[in-house]
Amino acid sequence: MGFYDPTEVRDNCGFGIIANVNGEPRQGLISTAVKALDRMQHRGGIGADGKTGDGCGLLLQMPEQFFRQFAEKKGWQLSKKFAVGMVFFSRDNDKRETARQLIEQELQRETLAVTGWRKVPVDNQVLGEGAKSSEPVIEQVLVSAPPGWRKKDLERRLYMARRRIEKLIPNQEELYISSLSSLVLVYKGLMMAADLPAYYADLADSDMKTSICVFHQRFSTNTEPRWPLAQPFRFLAHNGEINTIRGNRQWAQARAYKFQTPLLPDLQDAKPLVGLSGSDSASLDNMLELLLAGGMDLFRAMRLLIPPAWQGDATMSDEMRAFYEFNSLHMEPWDGPAGVVMSNGRHVACSLDRNGLRPARYVLTRSGVLTIASEVGIWDYDEQEVIEKGRLGPGQMMAVDTYTGQIWYNDEIEDELKQRHPYKQWLEQHRRHLIPFERSHADKLGQRLYDDETMQVLHKAYLYSEEELQQIISVLAKDGQEAVGSMGDDTPTAVLSKQPRLLYDYFRQQFAQVTNPAIDPIRERHVMSLSTIIGREHNVFNEASG
Numbered sequence: 001m002g003f004y005d006p007t008e009v010r011d012n013c014g015f016g017i018i019a020n021v022n023g024e025p026r027q028g029l030i031s032t033a034v035k036a037l038d039r040m041q042h043r044g045g046i047g048a049d050g051k052t053g054d055g056c057g058l059l060l061q062m063p064e065q066f067f068r069q070f071a072e073k074k075g076w077q078l079s080k081k082f083a084v085g086m087v088f089f090s091r092d093n094d095k096r097e098t099a100r101q102l103i104e105q106e107l108q109r110e111t112l113a114v115t116g117w118r119k120v121p122v123d124n125q126v127l128g129e130g131a132k133s134s135e136p137v138i139e140q141v142l143v144s145a146p147p148g149w150r151k152k153d154l155e156r157r158l159y160m161a162r163r164r165i166e167k168l169i170p171n172q173e174e175l176y177i178s179s180l181s182s183l184v185l186v187y188k189g190l191m192m193a194a195d196l197p198a199y200y201a202d203l204a205d206s207d208m209k210t211s212i213c214v215f216h217q218r219f220s221t222n223t224e225p226r227w228p229l230a231q232p233f234r235f236l237a238h239n240g241e242i243n244t245i246r247g248n249r250q251w252a253q254a255r256a257y258k259f260q261t262p263l264l265p266d267l268q269d270a271k272p273l274v275g276l277s278g279s280d281s282a283s284l285d286n287m288l289e290l291l292l293a294g295g296m297d298l299f300r301a302m303r304l305l306i307p308p309a310w311q312g313d314a315t316m317s318d319e320m321r322a323f324y325e326f327n328s329l330h331m332e333p334w335d336g337p338a339g340v341v342m343s344n345g346r347h348v349a350c351s352l353d354r355n356g357l358r359p360a361r362y363v364l365t366r367s368g369v370l371t372i373a374s375e376v377g378i379w380d381y382d383e384q385e386v387i388e389k390g391r392l393g394p395g396q397m398m399a400v401d402t403y404t405g406q407i408w409y410n411d412e413i414e415d416e417l418k419q420r421h422p423y424k425q426w427l428e429q430h431r432r433h434l435i436p437f438e439r440s441h442a443d444k445l446g447q448r449l450y451d452d453e454t455m456q457v458l459h460k461a462y463l464y465s466e467e468e469l470q471q472i473i474s475v476l477a478k479d480g481q482e483a484v485g486s487m488g489d490d491t492p493t494a495v496l497s498k499q500p501r502l503l504y505d506y507f508r509q510q511f512a513q514v515t516n517p518a519i520d521p522i523r524e525r526h527v528m529s530l531s532t533i534i535g536r537e538h539n540v541f542n543e544a545s546g
Contacts (some may be wrong), residue, residue, distance in 0.1 A: 013231070014043030014217040015239045016373030017341045019348045021364075023402035025063065025209035029369075033058055033213040034203065036371075036378035037193035043374070044193065044217040045225070051128030055218035055230030056196060057188025058203070059237065060210040061345050061402070062181070067142060069207060076115050079144035081154050083112075085162075085180035086120075086187070088136035088227055090173065096137060099175040106165050107143055110157040115142040121201040131190035136176070136227055145182075154182050156264055159293045163270035172278075176228040183345025188230040193217055211402050212348045214341050229278065233285035235292065236342035239374055240358045242280035244335040249274055249283055251332055261294045284334055288342065298344050299399065299413050300420075302351050303327065305334050308395020309354040320414055322424035339374060349399035349408075356394025364388040370400055370407065463502050 018033050020026055037056050045054035062084065071078045087103070089096040104114050118140040124132055145154045162180045169175045179186040187200045197203040216237035218230060231237040242248065252274035259267060267273075274286040284305065291301040303324070310316055310324040336353030339360050343349070350360050350372040362372040365385040371378070372392070392398055396410040408416075450458065458464075464473070475483040491497070494505040 013239045014040035014374050015237045017348050018213045018371045020211040021368040022405045023211045025211045027209045029213045032379050033215040039378050040217040047130045049128035052130035053192050054225050056193045059214035059232035060185050061212035081145040083143040083182040085141040086178040088176040106161040110161050113144040115144045126195040126198045151182050172228040238281035239339040240337040245280040263295050298347050319418040323418045326423045351397040352392050354395045360392040
C-alpha cells in the first residue's frame with residue numbers, strides 16, 4: 001500500500017441534505033440530490049481513468065412502498081415492520097456464500113425472518129477501471145420483524161446482529177454492510193456523482209421516493225478510494241477531520257463497560273463499540289449509532305458528541321451551561337473541524353463544530369423543501385420561491401422533523417434540551433469544587449503545609465524539576481493562570497533519557513496541527529483560551545519565518 005496508513009484516514013468533502021419538510025416522499029428529491037452531488041464534483045478526487053471517484057452516495061429515508069411493491073411482485077410476504085440491508089459482498093463465490101449464510105444465521109438468532117435476497121440492479125459500465133477492479137457484488141436482504149415489534153425494537157436487534165457479523169468477518173473487502181435498518185437506506189460507491197443513478201438503477205426508478213436525502217462527495221487527502229469508505233455512512237456524512245480521533249477511539253474502548261441500557265442487555269457483546277480502523281467519519285458514525293441504539297435521541301446525541309464552545313460563552317444561560325457541563329463529564333468532544341449532516345429516518349439535521357470552519361448554508365422554499373449544503377448553487381430553485389436563507393454558525397445545529405413538519409433552529413433545540421432534566425440542580429448537589437484562595441479561612445492564609453525537608457522529598461518523589469517549579473508552578477501560584485510557551489519540546493523521550501522520569505512520561509500525547517484559516521483572537525476568544533491563541537500565533541510566526 002506504499003505510504004498508506006489506515007490509522008490516518010481523514011477527508012475533506014462536500015456534503016448536504018435536502019428534505020421535504022412535510023414528510024411527503026418524492027422522487028424529485030433524489031434527482032435533485034444527484035444534481036447537487038454533480039455540482040460538488042470539485043470537492044471529490046478523480047482517478048487517472050477519469051471515471052473512478054473518491055466516493056459519493058445518498059442516504060435515504062426508507063422507501064417502504066418501493067420494497068413492498070417489489071416483494072408483492074415476487075410473491076413474498078413482508079411483515080408490518082421490516083428492514084432492508086444493503087450488503088457489499090466479495091466477488092469470490094465461496095466467501096460470498098459463507099457471508100450470506102452468516103447474515104441469515106445471525107438475523108434468525110434475533111427471531112427475525114429473512115424474507116428474501118434482492119440483487120441490486122447495477123451497470124458497471126459507468127465505472128472507471130479503478131472502481132471496477134474493487135467493485136463488490138451488491139445485494140439487499142429484506143428482513144421481517146415479528147408481530148408487535150416497534151421500529152426502535154427492530155433497530156436495536158439489527159444493530160446487535162450486524163455487530164456480531166462484523167466481528168466474525170472483520171475484513172470489509174469480504175463483507176461490508178452499508179446499512180441494515182428499517183429507517184434508512186444507503187446507496188454509495190466509487191462512481192462519479194453524475195453516474196450514481198446510472199450505476200444504481202433504483203435511484204432513477206420513478207417508484208423510488210423519499211422525503212429525506214443526505215448526500216456526500218468525498219475527498220480524501222491521504223487514502224486510496226475504497227467502496228466501504230464512501231459516504232454517507234449508516235446515519236451521517238461528515239466534512240472535515242476529527243483531530244481528536246485517536247483519543248476518542250481510546251476513550252470509547254476504555255469506557256465501553258459503562259455503556260449499559262436495559263434496552264440492549266447484551267450490548268457488551270458488540271464491543272468494540274467504535275471502529276478502531278477505517279476513517280474518522282466512520283468512527284463518529286459508530287458512536288452516533290451506539291447512542292441512538294441505546295435510546296438517546298438525535299439532538300442529545302449530537303450535542304454530546306460535538307458541543308459548541310460553551311465554556312467561554314458569556315451569553316449562554318446557566319441552565320444551558322449546566323447541560324453542556326453535565327455532558328462533558330461523560331464524554332470528550334469529537335473535535336473538528338467538522339460539519340456533519342445526518343438522519344435517523346425521521347429527523348434530518350446539520351451540525352457544525354465549535355470553530356465553524358466548515359460552511360453550511362441553508363435555503364427554505366415555499367414548496368417546503370429545505371436544503372443545507374457546504375456551498376450555495378447546488379440546485380436551481382426559483383428565487384421567488386425562497387422563504388428563508390441563512391447559514392449555520394460555529395457550534396450551531398439545525399434540524400427538521402418530517403413527521404410533524406417542524407423546523408428546529410439552534411435556540412429551539414437548546415431550549416428543548418436544557419428543560420428535560422434539572423442539570424443545574426444535579427451539578428450543585430453532586431459536584432465538588434476546590435476552594436479558591438480568596439475563600440480560604442483567614443487562619444490558614446500564609447501558613448505552609450510542609451517544611452523544607454518534606455517539600456524536597458515530595459519534589460524528588462514526583463520528579464518536579466527546577467524548570468517546572470519556576471516556569472509553570474510559580475506562574476500558576478502568582479498569576480492564577482497557565483504558563484504560556486511554544487509547542488517545542490527538545491527534551492529526550494523518556495525511554496532515551498538519562499534522568500529519572502515518571503511512568504506517564506513514557507506515553508506521549510499526539511498533537512494535531514491542521515491547515516485551517518487563521519483564527520481571529522478577539523472574535524474567537526470564546527472558542528480558545530488566551531494561552532492557546534498566543535501559542536497558535538507563535539507557531540504561525542515560526543512557520544512563516546522558517
